[in-house]
Amino acid sequence: VRVALVAGAESPARPLSSDPMAWRVWNLSLGLACLGCEVDLFAPGGSRPPAAGSLHIIPGSHGGASSDCDVQAFRWYREILAACDVVHDLSRTGRTVEELYLEGGARYVWTAREDAPGPRFGRRCALVENAAGLKRLPWARVASSPAEHAQAYRAVLEGEAWEEPARVFAHPGRLLFQRWACRRSEGRILNAGCNTDPAGLRELFPGRVVGMDDKDYEEGHFFRTGEKVPIPVDVVHDMTSLPWPFEADSFGIVVLGDVLEDLPDDGCQLAVLREACRVAHQVCVTCPEDTPERDPHHRTTITRERLLGWLAEAGWRPVRVADADYHFVPRGTFALAERA
Amino acid sequence: LIPSSIPAVGGLVAACIPTKHDRRVALPWMLAMDQFQVPLDYHIHVFADYNVATGRERLAEIALADGASYILWLDDDIYPPANGLDLALRHRYPIVSGCYVDREDRPAAVWLADWEGEVVANHCRLPGPGQRLACDAVGLGFCLMDTRILRALPRPWFVYEHRLSEDFYFFLQVKRRLRIPVLLDGDIALGHERTEQVGPDGGRMPLARVRA
Numbered sequence: 001v002r003v004a005l006v007a008g009a010e011s012p013a014r015p016l017s018s019d020p021m022a023w024r025v026w027n028l029s030l031g032l033a034c035l036g037c038e039v040d041l042f043a044p045g046g047s048r049p050p051a052a053g054s055l056h057i058i059p060g061s062h063g064g065a066s067s068d069c070d071v072q073a074f075r076w077y078r079e080i081l082a083a084c085d086v087v088h089d090l091s092r093t094g095r096t097v098e099e100l101y102l103e104g105g106a107r108y109v110w111t112a113r114e115d116a117p118g119p120r121f122g123r124r125c126a127l128v129e130n131a132a133g134l135k136r137l138p139w140a141r142v143a144s145s146p147a148e149h150a151q152a153y154r155a156v157l158e159g160e161a162w163e164e165p166a167r168v169f170a171h172p173g174r175l176l177f178q179r180w181a182c183r184r185s186e187g188r189i190l191n192a193g194c195n196t197d198p199a200g201l202r203e204l205f206p207g208r209v210v211g212m213d214d215k216d217y218e219e220g221h222f223f224r225t226g227e228k229v230p231i232p233v234d235v236v237h238d239m240t241s242l243p244w245p246f247e248a249d250s251f252g253i254v255v256l257g258d259v260l261e262d263l264p265d266d267g268c269q270l271a272v273l274r275e276a277c278r279v280a281h282q283v284c285v286t287c288p289e290d291t292p293e294r295d296p297h298h299r300t301t302i303t304r305e306r307l308l309g310w311l312a313e314a315g316w317r318p319v320r321v322a323d324a325d326y327h328f329v330p331r332g333t334f335a336l337a338e339r340a
Numbered sequence: 341l342i343p344s345s346i347p348a349v350g351g352l353v354a355a356c357i358p359t360k361h362d363r364r365v366a367l368p369w370m371l372a373m374d375q376f377q378v379p380l381d382y383h384i385h386v387f388a389d390y391n392v393a394t395g396r397e398r399l400a401e402i403a404l405a406d407g408a409s410y411i412l413w414l415d416d417d418i419y420p421p422a423n424g425l426d427l428a429l430r431h432r433y434p435i436v437s438g439c440y441v442d443r444e445d446r447p448a449a450v451w452l453a454d455w456e457g458e459v460v461a462n463h464c465r466l467p468g469p470g471q472r473l474a475c476d477a478v479g480l481g482f483c484l485m486d487t488r489i490l491r492a493l494p495r496p497w498f499v500y501e502h503r504l505s506e507d508f509y510f511f512l513q514v515k516r517r518l519r520i521p522v523l524l525d526g527d528i529a530l531g532h533e534r535t536e537q538v539g540p541d542g543g544r545m546p547l548a549r550v551r552a
Contacts, residue, residue, distance in 0.1 A: 067432045075350060095432065102434060102488040120433065121520040166519060176460050324462070 001153060002038045004084035005029055005050075008091040009061040009069035012046030021113065022047075025090050029053070031146025037153075040084055042073060056080065065092035065116060074099045081105075086153040094119030107156050112137050124163040125156055139164055174286040174324065175199040177334045178257050181284035182208075187252025190280060192239050192272075193259030195219075196231050201255065210251070214238040240268050242275050251280035260307075261287045265300040273314035281339055283316060286324075288332035295328075304333045311337050351409025352381040353425070353484075356402075358395035359416045361388045366533055372419040377426060383408070393506035396480070396498040400490055411485045418481035419531035425484065427528050434486035434520060437478040438528030439466040448479035448532075449524055452512055461508060467526030474521040477511030482530050483522075492518060 005028060011019040013026045022043070029039045029050035039053035044060030058073035059066075070093045074081065081087055081096070082105070089096040089110040094117075097110045101122025109125040112118050112133060118126070126140035127149070134140060139162055143149045178199040182189050187208075191201055194211035196218055202209045212235045217228035237245055240263060254276040260269045276283045285307065290298040304323065311318055316337035326332040355378075359365075385402050389395035396413075403411045412425060418440060421427075428436040442448045450461040467473040490497060493513050498506040514520055 071350070071432050098434075102486060102492070104492065120523075121518075173460055173462055176458060180458075330465075 001036075001150070001157070002040065002053075002083070002085045003032055003153060004040045004042060004081050004087040005032075006070075006073070006081075006087065006089045006091055006096045007041065007043035007047070007058075008093075009044055009058060009066050009073065010063055010092070011044070012048075012060070013041060013043035014046065014048040021090065026050075028090075028146055028149060032150065035146055035150050037150065040080060042077060042081075044069075067093050067095055070095035071099065078103075086156055088149070088153070089119075092116035092118075097122050106161065109152055109156055111143075112140055124161050125152075126162070126164075127152055137164075174258065174326070174332070174334060177286055177322070177324075177336075178255050178284055179204060181282070181336045182253060182255065185253035185282050187281070188250065190246070190251040190254045190276075192254055192256055192276070193262070194231070194233060199255075199257060202232055210234045212237055212239065212244070239263075239272055239275075242271060244275055244279060246279045248278050249281070253282040253284060254280040256283065256285045256287075258286055258288065260285060261290055261298045261300050261302050263300060269300065269302070270310050270314055273310050273316065277315045277339060282319075283311075283335075283337050285311075285335045285337075286332065288326040288329045290326075290329045290332075302333070304331075307333050307335060311335060312340075315340050352383060352407055353379055353410045353412055353429075354403035354406055354408035355382065355384045355412040355414055356396070356399035357384070357386045357414045357416055358392050358399060359386060359388050360390055363388070363416060365416050368419055368531070369416060369533065372422075372531075375422040376420060376424070377422050379425070379429075393496075393498040393500055396506060396510075397496055400497055404487055404490060408487055411487055411490070413480040413483040413485065415479075415481040417533035419533070420482050421528060421530070424482060424528050424530075427525055428484040431472075431523055431525070433523045434489050435514070435522045436484045436528075437522055437524055438482040438530045439524055439526060440479070440481055440530035440532045441466075442479060442532070448481060449473075449475045449522070450477050450508065452476040452508070452515055459504060459512060461504070467524050469526050469529070471526040473524045473526070475524055476515050476521060477508045478522050478524065479505075480507040480510075481532070482528065489514065489518065489520070 005025055007013040007025045011022045013022045015026055017023040026048055029041050032039050033050055033052035039050040041050045042056045042058050045057050047055055049055040056077055059069040061069045070091055074096050087100060087108040094110055097108055097119040100108050109127055112126045112128050126137055127143040128134060128137055128140045129144055131142060141152055143152050175198055182201055182205055189205055189209045191209055191211045194213050211233045213233045216233050216236050218231050221229050263269055287302045289303055291301050292299055317340040318335055318337045320336045322334045324332045324334055383406055385399050387395045387399045424438060440448050446463045447466045449464050451464055453460045464475050497510050499509055500506055501509050
């Protein structure tokens with residue numbers, strides 16, 4: 001097996017080096033040579049050639065990790081690296097891994113070091129020095145001796161790839177959350193405080209949506225221009241005036257999309273949620289955690305805990321709750337709840 | 341064009357500017373371009389099409405045929421700082437973007453997520469000066485891209501689909517197939533003509549307002 005060992009640009013790889021990693025790279029090259037591997041060592045000037053194989057001098061950075069040196073080294077020796085069976089990147093920056101990943105090369109491993117974050121993408125086939133390293137990188141493999149390294153190289157040659165799991169950002173936008181909640185509901189939909197229907201519920205669920213608002217024109221536009229632009233509202237009714245003009249259980253779901261924070265902080269929210277519980281089986285609430293100081297239009301600060309408390313007190317059982325990043329405030333809460 | 345102090349970047353940088361036939365660029369954009377520092381190996385490609393996706397597709401083809409190592413996507417209404425390309429190249433990263441807000445005052449940078457079969461774009465915060473953040477997708481107003489990214493993806497690269505704009509569609513493919521996040525550089529603060537937010541320091545003022 002022909003193995004490329006790419007050392008960091010910071011110090012030469014040789015025995016008794018003051019840099020323990022550089023010493024370790026050289027020891028690894030020696031151990032792999034003893035196991036019958038042909039080693040191509042890529043290290044800065046002053047490095048000792050491996051026992052079996054060749055030394056390729058890369059630009060040295062004289063102390064610190066350097067992306068420029070590592071990328072330059074890859075460009076110098078691209079063909080030699082491509083000819084090796086496995087490339088092992090032991091540098092701090094992990095640039096060789098990144099470049100190989102971009103070139104489509106799959107046969108690489110890299111050592112995750114405590115003192116460096118490693119490659120910024122293409123993070124697969126990672127090795128750690130000991131079991132403690134698995135705390136940082138649980139999906140990596142432990143390789144401390146040359147024999148364990150050789151075993152990892154064989155696994156890569158056989159097509160194995162152990163990868164970092166993809167990050168999941170599960171919270172959707174508020175409008176999509178409202179659409180999603182309506183899609184999984186049955187019966188009619190009451191869009192309370194519908195305004196211009198930004199989620200497009202009326203278009204998505206034709207014949208099911210009833211829009212309720214205290215005005216039949218767009219309020220924001222009216223304040224800006226003095227012009228009354230009509231909005232798709234079926235029932236003009238102030239939601240804080242109870243009861244709402246609907247029979248009990250007449251809706252499958254009530255959508256309260258970014259309206260609870262607009263109500264005064266005097267118990268209105270709890271009363272509205274209780275009234276929603278009377279007319280529907282489910283409720284979908286989205287609200288930012290905003291303050292009146294930042295936006296006077298948002299008269300109540302609603303935290304996740306506060307919203308969950310109101311829902312429980314009003315007789316709702318949360319089915320799905322998600323924290324969301326509103327673009328104008330750092331946090332908000334989405335909740336879908338059913339009657340308890 | 342003023343040659344920059346950028347050292348050898350390892351290949352040709354092709355600036356690709358999609359525009360429209362009847363587009364007349366604003367004076368601040370021309371001034372920003374006049375001051376823009378570029379490396380020695382630098383070509384500019386402009387393609388006018390009423391469909392931005394088609395324009396980007398054609399520009400990418402032209403840049404690849406030109407042998408470019410990097411594509412710098414530039415919009416004709418985004419005002420970059422003079423050393424923007426220098427700042428983007430220093431990262432040695434395949435996709436680096438500057439920071440700006442879209443015409444609705446939202447950061448032009450998002451996280452993409454699959455939610456019950458739909459693709460969701462959530463706006464993320466923009467990094468401040470000296471900061472860097474990763475995200476899934478950005479508007480291609482000022483974005484430096486390694487051409488190997490394009491070579492690794494199937495064509496077409498830019499289409500309107502899934503109710504996503506052509507640039508977010510492209511980054512969705514990058515996320516799904518390559519799993520490479522975009523690097524947002526807070527030092528590359530851009531002005532955006534359509535938001536009428538052009539600060540004296542290249543848009544840093546409005547960005548500070550958005551972050552607040």
